[in-house]
Amino acid sequence: MVPGSLWQATITGPTGNQEFKVTDGTWTNAWPANNMQADFGGGVPVTINYRPGPFTDGWTPNINRVGYNDPGLHGWEIMGGFNGWSSPVVTLSNLGGGLYWGQYTVATPGTNYFKFRKIGDWGVSIGNLAFGGDMDVTTTVANETISFKLDLPNGRIAVPEPASLALLALGGLAMLRRR
Numbered sequence: 001m002v003p004g005s006l007w008q009a010t011i012t013g014p015t016g017n018q019e020f021k022v023t024d025g026t027w028t029n030a031w032p033a034n035n036m037q038a039d040f041g042g043g044v045p046v047t048i049n050y051r052p053g054p055f056t057d058g059w060t061p062n063i064n065r066v067g068y069n070d071p072g073l074h075g076w077e078i079m080g081g082f083n084g085w086s087s088p089v090v091t092l093s094n095l096g097g098g099l100y101w102g103q104y105t106v107a108t109p110g111t112n113y114f115k116f117r118k119i120g121d122w123g124v125s126i127g128n129l130a131f132g133g134d135m136d137v138t139t140t141v142a143n144e145t146i147s148f149k150l151d152l153p154n155g156r157i158a159v160p161e162p163a164s165l166a167l168l169a170l171g172g173l174a175m176l177r178r179r
Contacts, residue, residue, distance in 0.1 A: 005007035005084050007050040011081030014040050017123040022050040031064040034132035036155075037124045041073045049153055059149075059156035061130030070098030078148055079115025079125070080134070082106060090148070092120065105145045111138040116150050116157070129155060 019035035040046050045070055053063035066146035081155035082104065106112065113134035118124035127134045137146055137159050149158035
């Protein structure tokens with residue numbers, strides 16, 4: 001398989017929450033590590049997308065991305081250790097085309113684990129697409145704002161690290177100072 005090439009399969013028939021993987025046909029290699037979860041709705045055809053990596057675009061995973069077209073049946077929210085997994089910390093805005101975005105201000109510095117979850121339903125959740133389990137984000141100062149991005153069709157997630165954002169800001173200041 002050529003890195004970055006797109007492989008697709010369209011599935012019709014099953015309804016409701018479904019799990020799936022992409023495999024090379026032997027189960028020796030299968031992506032993502034944990035099953036991908038999707039709400040297939042009321043018999044609407046769902047196209048599954050697979051792109052072999054590696055990728056250096058700042059999104060995760062940086063290898064072997066599995067996504068699916070967004071039937072637009074529900075929204076997404078962030079659940080996590082920010083509040084002991086007790087309730088959503090933010091509902092993501094639908095930007096169209098299967099892209100969702102939201103921000104959350106983390107009160108206390110530290111590492112927090114989280115997942116993207118179908119609004120109100122643990123039956124469909126997305127964590128670390130490459131290795132399974134939860135995703136994590138580390139903040140270094142109080143009241144740090146984190147941006148969450150979910151790109152369903154392309155099977156990728158972006159959560160900028162606050163430290164790298166600070167480095168970008170410092171780099172920008174240095175460039176302004178040179179002028």
